[in-house]
Amino acid sequence: MPLAPFDWIDDEARRRADAGLVRTLRPRPAEPELLDLASNDYLGLTRHPEVTAAAAEAAHRWGAGATGSRLVTGSTALHAGLERELAAFCGFEAALVLSSGYAANLAALTALTGRGSLIVSDAGNHASIVDGCRLSRAETAVVPHADPEAVAKALHAHDGRALAVTDSVFSVDGDAAPLRGLADVCRARGAALLVDDAHGLGVLGEGGRGALAAAGLAGGEGIVATATLSKSLGSQGGAVLGPARVIDHLVNTARTFIFDTGLAPAAAGAALASLRLLRREPERAGRARTVATALYERLTAAGLTAVRPDAAVVSVRAPSADAAVRWAADCRTAGIAVGCFRPPSVPDGISRLRLTARADLTQAQIANAVETVLRTAPAA
Ligand SMILES: Cc1ncc(COP(=O)(O)O)c(C=O)c1O
Numbered sequence: 001m002p003l004a005p006f007d008w009i010d011d012e013a014r015r016r017a018d019a020g021l022v023r024t025l026r027p028r029p030a031e032p033e034l035l036d037l038a039s040n041d042y043l044g045l046t047r048h049p050e051v052t053a054a055a056a057e058a059a060h061r062w063g064a065g066a067t068g069s070r071l072v073t074g075s076t077a078l079h080a081g082l083e084r085e086l087a088a089f090c091g092f093e094a095a096l097v098l099s100s101g102y103a104a105n106l107a108a109l110t111a112l113t114g115r116g117s118l119i120v121s122d123a124g125n126h127a128s129i130v131d132g133c134r135l136s137r138a139e140t141a142v143v144p145h146a147d148p149e150a151v152a153k154a155l156h157a158h159d160g161r162a163l164a165v166t167d168s169v170f171s172v173d174g175d176a177a178p179l180r181g182l183a184d185v186c187r188a189r190g191a192a193l194l195v196d197d198a199h200g201l202g203v204l205g206e207g208g209r210g211a212l213a214a215a216g217l218a219g220g221e222g223i224v225a226t227a228t229l230s231k232s233l234g235s236q237g238g239a240v241l242g243p244a245r246v247i248d249h250l251v252n253t254a255r256t257f258i259f260d261t262g263l264a265p266a267a268a269g270a271a272l273a274s275l276r277l278l279r280r281e282p283e284r285a286g287r288a289r290t291v292a293t294a295l296y297e298r299l300t301a302a303g304l305t306a307v308r309p310d311a312a313v314v315s316v317r318a319p320s321a322d323a324a325v326r327w328a329a330d331c332r333t334a335g336i337a338v339g340c341f342r343p344p345s346v347p348d349g350i351s352r353l354r355l356t357a358r359a360d361l362t363q364a365q366i367a368n369a370v371e372t373v374l375r376t377a378p379a380a
Contacts, residue, residue, distance in 0.1 A: 042202055048234065066261050090218055098254075107250055120165070174354075194225075197225050204289075225240070288357050299374065314355040
């Protein structure tokens, strides 16, 4: 009797269930019922009236969709304005916006490397970077986490075009990459440095200008950044920022730009409104960092194990994947939404609760979140 084509899926599902790794979609009501420490809305902008109004206005003016690749159906003044203001804000010569941060990483990695070149990638890098490395056809050396010496060694062993890539703030533990050290070793070897600032934009640097501005590296000759518009900027979409010739090269060669429908006007309008709000209210960035530190200090003082946050992500260790899932569920029951990271989303197999510090959390909300996480914590 031949097997049905998808019988293997049931076997995989059983194995996932046995390992406590089943993922399910939960309904999300329009009005938040829980205190949100799970989203990446670090600055609390996604429901800001100016931001939602800008999204609606952009949709009315330019249409609900971009209608095609910007190379085919044209590029709006809205997209050009967002790219100009984003580049200027972060300290780069030029920017290109794409339909997601994921697409931005694929674009930068595939367009700036290729067969015969070397990518040196941090072991803790985001899945979109891992996939960009795979798609690029470049040789990829995965090096130990946050280790410029290891990057230098890998670069030294290669003759020819090379690029090192790192998250600026790692999404699992919330720790920052040693950007200055990485830039030094790249400069010494004539390699490019690509930094995914998904978790740094809006949180790090003066007024949220990002990790590269904070490190004094923004706009450097060999430096390229990617970013997402879906976290601090409360919208959707991604961007690549760098020298104008790099951005021109991407327009001509990056397949996730050329063969993908342009960023939706509503998303571009919302991101631009958030960016302008952040310029007007730069204190939001520092506030997100202060909230993260407060969460970390109170949770670790009570005996939990966490990594000191360098930005707005606070990652608390759980004894097992099962325990992490139960812990997150107990927090939800108590009215607090928290993230739960477990294999395969963690590079080291260690499951975590992931709390995101929002700039708009009140002292009472912070106290409530801390009390709930501690009260529901599994026995060590
Ligand atoms: C470090 C990092 N890079 C890239 C992305 C992808 O961004 P987007 O959600 O806009 O596709 C994410 C978001 O999940 C991320 O955390």
